[in-house]
Amino acid sequence: MPPAQPHRPSAPPRPKIIPSLRRLMPFLRPVLPRFIGGVITALVAAVVALLIPVALRWLVDGPLTSGDQALIWIGGVAILLLGLTEAVFVFLRRLFVTLPSTAVEATMRQTLYAKLQRLPIAFHDRWQSGQLLSRAVGDLGMMRRFFAFGAVIFITNLLTLIIGLGILLVWSPLLGALFILTSIPIVVIAFRFEQSYHQVARRAQDQQGDLATAVEQSVHGIRVLKAFGRGQTALAGFEQQAEALRSTELTKARSEAMLWMWLTIIPFVSYAVCLVVGIWQVAEGQLSVGELVGFLSTAVVLNWPIESLGFLFAFAIDAANASVRLFEVLDAEEDIVDPAEPTTIVAPKGRLVLEDVHFRYQDAPEDERDLVDGATLAIEPGETMALVGVTGSGKTTLTALPGRLYDVTAGRVTLDGVDVRDLTLEELRTHVAMAFEDATLFSASVRDNVLMGAREKSDAVLDRALEVAQATFVRDLPEGLETTIGEEGMSLSGGQRQRLALARAVAADPAVLVLDDPLSALDVETEALVEDALRHVLASTTALIVAHRPSTVQLADRVALMRDGRIDDVGTHSELLARNEHYVHVIASLEEAQRDRQDLEQVATGAFQAIDASVMDARTGGEEER
């Protein structure tokens, strides 16, 4: 089944920084007192820093002019103490904000993960995994750093600037006004920076997501890449993407460097203008030396708040973008949800009925007919129904509807007469269990993987499920049932993974078992054994099985033939063979595919035997020679 081409959402319009960050308020609220504590301590540190010039001014105009040694010492110690106090408050600020910012990040991450679990498969069909990964890791980390450091410093530095400029104006209205006037270009430059930086910053974040997708896909598909010798091509593609990201990051850095440069130059120009005018005022007797020293040292203290505004501004834009990217996921519609007033089925019998069911994928062209176009089918309790049809006829899609992986677009699916949309998802999925051709296993023990959906997590359930799925090979793994099977069960063969996925569906002991070609990777012998064991389980379970092999069809009590989005005919295998030409054609093509597969298996077995024999020959020959 070819998956829909994943894409990332197109870049939204430029977000406004404050509203974007304000959306994070629900996450911040629990830690707001500590955050405010952080701002207050940072502000105290800044005010203490501003007091140092006040002490200097007093020292120059007072004790230094009068030559009072004792007072000079007191002044020196006071300045030292002020410096120490500033350091203590900077430390306290870190203490206040580090803990809550990590807590905020953890809560946001949990919320995002929970949302991803709730979002329908249709959402995951559309979104690249790397885009989700980069949001869960990169963007959330960015927001944590902004709240732990950027936001506090931003607020503090702004307040420090306001207080400092106030002091400058009070001490010398002329010099203060000159300082402010010569700093005005900063506002214009910052405004222009904000306009250009947003787009490039967002592009970098999206490109990071693309890169994560590329890594994820190549790691996931490493076998295919190696088998087809496509490693170099993949690398070339990856290098191109990495280069694109590097170029965007460089544009970002250039933009930041330009802002930083102006934020460094402009205060120095202001400083120089004030110095010249100040010296002239001292010469004219309009200002004391102490007042000029105090003024200039305050201006120096303000240097950092002004300079830092550049990267803090960039930081705020990055965090606002990260917030927008986070809410693109958090705001995504959850259209497969629990009903407002759920019904419950106490003892399900397992009668599964599709009533004039229609379904189309969201991205299907409008002029195309529905993929499932009025399918009607009734499966009686305990009955096994095979679903056959030509490739691409929509069999896999149809099997996703009873468990609500997708919702029907018209018609309904009922279980014991109850519309599946009237049950909670949790209840529905205890009644309907699924196993797919593409068997996904999780990085967990065999036991946890198999008992994942089981109501009763006992050894007896586990043993029976493994028995039915012919998966007792797991007992021979290094740590038996406790062996952790690698990411997606990669350390197991395709057939072994399928058997474990089947065991998982059997262990769930559902009323309805939906199997989408779950035996495709098994050799003929094992398949026959699994089918034999399945027959016993299926005797009491309603089953809908997508069949790609004639032998799977034989398992079924009846067969439903899918054609043009509808159930074309239903009957026993022999009934359909006798009356339905299309069925004869489908079965003939399944048999042909089966023969091809068996031929391939025989060739492979022959080849392996020949290799074994030559290895043996080489060994015995070697021993004889010795």
Ligand SMILES: Nc1ncnc2c1ncn2[C@@H]1O[C@H](COP(=O)(O)OP(=O)(O)OP(=O)(O)O)[C@@H](O)[C@H]1O
């Ligand atoms: N997630 C999806 N988004 C969009 N289109 C999809 C999606 N999954 C499948 N399709 C399309 O729906 C059609 C039917 O696919 P489906 O896998 O249901 O058929 P199938 O009968 O099971 O095929 P096969 O026998 O080859 O497994 C195909 O054209 C496929 O490209």
